[in-house]
Amino acid sequence: MTRLRAVLSFALLIAYGCAPTTASKVIQGAVVAANVADVHSTKLGLESRHGREANSLMPDSWLEQGLVKAVWSAGVIWLGTTLEVRGHRTFARVLQASLAAVTAGVAARNYTITR
Numbered sequence: 001m002t003r004l005r006a007v008l009s010f011a012l013l014i015a016y017g018c019a020p021t022t023a024s025k026v027i028q029g030a031v032v033a034a035n036v037a038d039v040h041s042t043k044l045g046l047e048s049r050h051g052r053e054a055n056s057l058m059p060d061s062w063l064e065q066g067l068v069k070a071v072w073s074a075g076v077i078w079l080g081t082t083l084e085v086r087g088h089r090t091f092a093r094v095l096q097a098s099l100a101a102v103t104a105g106v107a108a109r110n111y112t113i114t115r
Contacts, residue, residue, distance in 0.1 A: 024084060027096045028077045034103035035069040041110030051113045 043062040045051025058065050076099055083092035 021084075023093065024080065027093055027100065028080060030100040031076050031080075031096055031103075032073050034100045034107060035073045037107035038103050038110065039066045039069050041107045041114065044114040045110050048114045051110060 039062060042051070042053060042065060046053070046062065053060070053065075058068060076096060080092040080096040083089075083095070
């Protein structure tokens with residue numbers, strides 16, 4: 001779990017270092033937080049034997065899933081920052097907030113399955 005925390009902390013630092021405005025920092029922090037919640041809820045679901053990974057492209061190990069999610073978060077942050085710097089601020093924020101909301105919804109669903 002320590003490696004996963006280190007990778008996700010690095011992704012969060014990228015988000016806060018790259019974002020040109022405070023609103024962007026909040027949205028990019030939400031992207032990272034939603035992905036952390038998704039990995040954690042998937043781990044709990046797999047350990048409780050009540051859940052399974054529905055995405056066939058994701059690896060079986062939750063540590064590898066965390067690494068995939070960290071790369072995904074960094075990509076979303078990079079794309080949002082690039083769009084915002086090039087003058088597409090609203091589109092960047094809507095895109096990132098939408099991806100964070102979908103991922104948070106998946107994590108919430110995963111948490112209900114583990115109970």
